[in-house]
Ligand code: FES
């Protein structure tokens with residue numbers, strides 16, 4: 361059931377892939393692995409497209425790196441995608457083949473201001489999926505200057521275990537005593553927007569809060585929560601920040617194995633006010649990236665203790681009020697499972 365749910369979620373939802381600043385130049389690309397697919401988002405002379413990282417000739421991977429700038433040329437026989445079409449060496453040898461039809465397997469793209477979303481066959485419009493989270497994402501996207509840090513490795517656990525861990529602060533004191541725990545996050549408030557949720561938590565560490573508040577004058581932010589904000593975009597994505605000077609974008613993508621999650625994190629840093637040198641904040645961004653990496657590794661260590669078969673879409677028997685977002689996640693998964701069952705029974709009833 362779980363693998364079927366993972367595939368259903370991947371195929372029926374929009375997924376935040378990147379910020380516009382990550383694909384500014386022709387040839388810029390970024391690759392994410394999900395299930396048995398590699399999704400590439402690519403700048404083709406200013407047009408941003410999303411495609412399966414497999415050559416339409418005989419399936420060789422186009423990109424072996426997770427990000428960079430490189431022509432979309434297949435290393436096997438040289439097929440090259442450029443300005444929306446393929447250039448094929450030795451065309452005269454493909455007698456009887458309609459080479460005009462050659463293309464990548466493409467996926468849909470949508471912009472939410474400067475955030476790029478991709479979808480296979482989303483079952484709702486992006487504004488319906490995001491609800492009231494959309495204007496917040498738009499405001500955040502306008503302020504992003506670029507990517508400061510990139511981190512990718514596999515968590516040895518199911519993605520739902522990793523997401524649920526990211527959705528509850530109950531573990532912070534024990535798992536992150538010297539990293540995230542230093543902020544002394546308070547109970548705060550959960551906002552629910554469809555299947556998405558946001559946790560706003562004030563900092564209990566007043567010294568740290570005052571220090572961070574003083575930096576505010578360097579930035580002009582369309583959206584700022586003066587505390588810790590963690591935005592969950594159902595199903596696979598988190599965007600979190602302390603005071604909004606940078607955002608940690610995290611993906612917990614399902615793999616085709618039950619105890620493995622493709623984890624990606626990036627630090628998106630916000631633009632400073634005109635006249636302020638970006639170098640001013642380099643040490644802040646570097647230390648944020650370092651702390652985040654530590655937090656993720658601590659999360660990974662604890663998550664790999666939790667076997668995949670402990671997960672169920674039903675609420676856990678014992679749940680604290682600090683686990684409200686986890687309960688909401690499970691309710692969303694139950695709803696998705698029901699949709700999945702309805703879709704497959706409709707498809708079956710349509711068989712001749
Ligand atoms: S597999 Fe890519 S050109 Fe042949």
Ligand SMILES: [Fe+2]
Pocket residue numbers: 525526531532535536655659
């Ligand atoms: Fe954590």
